[in-house]
Amino acid sequence: MSSDLTFLTIAEASDLIANKALSPVELTQACLDRQAAVDDALHSFLTPTPDLALQQAREAETQIMRDGPRSAMHGIPYTLKDIFETAGIRTTGQSRSLADHVPATDCQVQTALAAAGGVLLGKTTTWEFAHGGPSWDVLGPPAHNPWNTSRHPAGSSSGSAAAVAAGLCLATIGSDTGGSIRQPAAACGIAGIKPTYGRVSRRGVLPNCFSHDHVGPLAWTSEDLAILMNLISGYDAQDPGSAREPVPADYRDALCGDLAGLVVGVPWQWIDEEAPISTPNRQALQDALAVMQDLGATVRTVTLPPLIEFNDSKRVIAMTELFSIHQATLRSRPDLLGSSLRYRIMGGALLRAEDYVQATRMRARLTAATQHVLREVDLLVLPCNEPAGLLQEGNPESLFESLSYTAPFNVSGNPALSVCNGFDGDGMPLSLQIVGRLFDEATVLRAGDAYEKATPWRQRRPNVQGLAREAEQARQQARAA
DSSP, X not given: OOSSGGGOOHHHHHHHHXXXXXXXXXXXXXXXXXXXXXXXXXXXXXXXXXXXXXXXXXXXXXXXXXXXXXXXXXXXXXXXXXXXXXXXXXXXXXXXXXXXOOOSSOOHHHHHHHHTTOEEEEEEOOSGGGOSOOOSSSSSOOOOBTTXXXXXXXSSSHHHHHHHHTTSOSEEEEEEXXXXXXXXXXXXXXXXXXXXXXXXXXXXXXXXXXXXXXXXXXXXXXXXXXXXHHHHBSOXXXXXXXXXXXXXXXXXXXXXXXXXXXXXXXXXXXXXIIXXXXXXXXXXXXXXXXXXXXXXXXXXXXXXXXXXXXXXXXXXXXXXXXXXXHHHHHHHOGGGSOHHHHHHHHHHHTXXXXXXXXXXXXXXXXXXXXXXXXXXXXXXXXXXXXXXXBOOOOOGGXXXXXXXXXXXXXXXXXXXXXXXXXXXXXXXXXXEEEEESTTOHHHHHHHHXXXXXXXXXXXXOOOHHHHHHHHHHHHHHHHHO
């Protein structure tokens, strides 16, 4: 257990709160103090809500002292990516086009977390409308990676992942259209799960791509993700993509500490032939597979359709739907959109109905092939991405310049988890992606939890003292300017 309150896991903090050994107010204040000390170096928050957080923490403390906690999140500080609508709190998508947008109602996920007694610390930085890459011509500066602030935290749930890793909050909710939960989790060395398509409501979430958007949690451990999944999973009749599927009574029941009896498949043709990975990344993958075998899993090679087909299908569908969402702003006020997003929206205007139909047909074939493979194995294991590179603005064409290991599972809709599986020579996190059968998040979380508890990676945190020094230097430079 961490001696630093802000580095407690949700599970640890929840137990302390339930036993009246930790005050929600004390925990919330520690997070707010950490934010004040380091976030000028990270830019992980776009809209902090400190007064609301302290009010909710005091209410939670009173309720817990009187009646006990109503959930494992009662009194726990969390954040929301700034595409999740919050009543009375601006929700901007990091875009100047929504700079003054204050919703009248909460999104469904916020409703669930508030009912569970969570403490909302604020809204975190994202890429503009969860798309486009890090930009400096949008509503606020991009988030930085807490392991090295010259590096990016990936995206688009960038500020969300950076805040968890640096101890500014214990939990956050993000969105994933092609990897936007898993890639920031990977870059920042935390855990993040994209649930099955339709498992978590997207009602009240600013859309990116209707048919690929997923909502899911990020936290320090897979066990913490299970706690969050207990609260946000379930059918929502007001979300057209929501699935009427049974939800486990408690996702933590599956966390048994081993992988006995599970068969793990590895798509080596993607890794060796289509999109080769770096030597450190490959060694970390092989080491992780060895740990899984020690935990009782059987590992075998599987063959999935070509990686490029998943990526091509995803790109055509996502660009077409992105244009359908933002074309009115593009035509009327293009100056309010950042250049990276603007050019990608324009690309969607060039696609034909025929392209979209054929991409959708390809998606159905790829999805069926993925489910066929997952009838033969329980899980797929592969890298998530390479360690985070320099924080710099990319060109719009970057969407087409590489193959993504995460996008295939937005195409197929399968649950996919990112966990830390080591660090490279520069001290940047490496990552492992664990993919499961449709609506079997429990087995995915079981594998992530067992792996984390069998390895030392959850004991290592970013240097927050160094971040505090960087933040003070940033404040001094701002005052001088």
